[in-house]
Amino acid sequence: MFVVAATVGEDEHSVGLKETLDIKHGGIEKFGIKYEYLGTSCPVEKLVDAAIETNADAILVSTIITHDDVHIKNMKKIHDLCVEKGIRDKVMIICGGTQVSNEIALEAGLDAGFGRGSHGIDAASFLVKRRRELNK
Helix, strand or coil, rough: CEEEEECCCCCCCCCCHHHHHHHCCCCCCHHHCCEECCCCCCCCCHHHHHHHHCCCCEEEECCCHHHHHHHHHHHHHHHHHHHHCCCCCHHHHEEEECCCCCCHHHHHCCEEECCCCCCCHHHHHHHHHHHHCCCC
């Protein structure tokens, strides 16, 4: 499995996503999931384009900034761009952040959301389980 990951918008926070990816090899890479990390303050378009270019199985989004509901707007924008570019049915999209919940993520059209108290293993477990479900 291959994923692309970034903190989107004008957000510079990276600790949660870095933990999800690799925190000393205890994140998703521990499960054999390969990834490309695009960094912080990543434009939504760049993240979706990277998913297309790498034929990613999933997009991992981190967002902390919530003023004017920018976190929700960015989640919806990622979903809408994936639909527009014809990859939504081929890619899982999950998002994490202090103000993200599974309910908010699902309402935005994503597959899952992880908020306070979530860890890299939670995201990795979701990806592996969902991948198995899709491959049945």
